[in-house]
Amino acid sequence: MVTSFELLPARPQAPLVGEPFDRWITPDGDVAAEFRRIPGGYSARFPEQADFEISLETMHVRGVPDTGTRVETVETLYRNSILPVIGNHLGGLFLHGSAVAGPQGAIAFLGLSRRGKSTLAGAFARAGHPFLTEDVLALEAKGAGYCVPPQGPVLRVFHDSATFLLGQDPEWDDEERKNPLSAGATLPFATEPAPLAAICLLGPGTSPTTLLEPLGEAEALAQLIRHAFLLDVEDKQRLRGHFGRLAQLAAAVPCHALDYPRDYAQLPGVIGAILDRLASDG
Numbered sequence: 499m500v501t502s503f504e505l506l507p508a509r510p511q512a513p514l515v516g517e518p519f520d521r522w523i524t525p526d527g528d529v530a531a532e533f534r535r536i537p538g539g540y541s542a543r544f545p546e547q548a549d550f551e552i553s554l555e556t557m558h559v560r561g562v563p564d565t566g567t568r569v570e571t572v573e574t575l576y577r578n579s580i581l582p583v584i585g586n587h588l589g590g591l592f593l594h595g596s597a598v599a600g601p602q603g604a605i606a607f608l609g610l611s612r613r614g615k616s617t618l619a620g621a622f623a624r625a626g627h628p629f630l631t632e633d634v635l636a637l638e639a640k641g642a643g644y645c646v647p648p649q650g651p652v653l654r655v656f657h658d659s660a661t662f663l664l665g666q667d668p669e670w671d672d673e674e675r676k677n678p679l680s681a682g683a684t685l686p687f688a689t690e691p692a693p694l695a696a697i698c699l700l701g702p703g704t705s706p707t708t709l710l711e712p713l714g715e716a717e718a719l720a721q722l723i724r725h726a727f728l729l730d731v732e733d734k735q736r737l738r739g740h741f742g743r744l745a746q747l748a749a750a751v752p753c754h755a756l757d758y759p760r761d762y763a764q765l766p767g768v769i770g771a772i773l774d775r776l777a778s779d780g
Contacts, residue, residue, distance in 0.1 A: 501581065501584060502559070503559050504560045505563075509564075511549060511564045514534060514541070519533060519535065519731070519732055520532070520730075524611060525612065530544065544579075546567075547563070547564055547567050547571060547572070548561055549561070550575070550576070552580065561575070561576055578633045579727070582594075582634050583728060583729040589739060590636070591644075592727050593634075593635040593722065594635070594726070595607050595609065595615055595631075595725060596615040596619035596631055597694075599628050599629075600627050600695060601627075603694060603695030603696075604692035604694045605627075605697075605698065606697045607700055608700065608721070609700030609701075613703070615632070615700065616633065616653050618700075619653065620659065620663040620685055621768075623653075628686040629681070629688065630646050630648045632650075632652065638691075643750055644750065647691045648690070651687040652679065652681065653678070654676040654678050654679070656677075657672065660679055664684060694751055695776060696779075697718075697722075697752070698753075698755075698756040699725075699755055707759070708756075708758040708764070708768050708771045709755065709757045710772065712754055712755075719741075719744055721753070722748055726744065728740070
């Protein structure tokens with residue numbers, strides 16, 4: 499997949515013509531993104547952040563920040579949202595998740611926004627298991643299994659998670675949005691691809707103890723569908739192909755339901771439980 503990206507000058511987001519054919523809704527019920535068809539491709543609006551136009555003929559993407567939006571925010575939306583939807587539209591396999599390099603191979607964590615995917619990946623890295631990716635899981639079929647390539651040596655986390663992972667307050671004071679933490683001695687980054695050993699699907703954090711249960715293929719597939727990036731939910735032919743790829747993934751890779759109290763003091767035990775389970779399964 500080869501794309502090009504053009505960042506245009508910021509301007510206020512004006513009302514758009516017509517109803518979107520799809521919306522991404524956050525767990526709180528807010529609109530995270532809206533998708534519309536335009537001649538030759540699609541448009542994607544992230545309210546109060548940026549607009550994108552995607553040309554399927556040229557694979558060129560134009561991004562327009564809303565007034566006051568940081569360039570870094572637009573680039574992150576392009577990298578973590580636009581590229582994955584294009585990739586899945588063209589036959590790839592991109593999921594919303596993080597991943598780390600464990601003793602048996604890559605361990606992926608999928609979940610809704612703010613369920614702790616990046617923090618859990620950072621906790622694994624801090625414990626000596628380098629992280630591979632923090633928001634987009636790009637899978638490459640390899641033989642009977644899958645390979646997880648590294649995506650970038652940065653974790654984007656909130657202030658309190660950064661304080662836990664670093665062992666000290668980060669350099670920024672903003673507690674309302676995620677900021678990047680670069681990999682280093684404390685948070686090692688895996689520079690080589692790793693075979694995918696398991697997928698953990700994160701629950702809402704309501705379990706009083708660490709819960710780690712295997713999922714059957716049908717249940718795993720239903721969960722995986724929730725965490726895939728889709729550009730056109732009305733393109734039936736592409737949807738069939740996409741669901742087929744997810745079904746193959748559910749059949750080939752062990753999937754587990756994972757829930758635990760969202761308490762930083764619990765994370766060493768969560769890591770231990772996951773590693774013990776994979777070691778016994780292997």
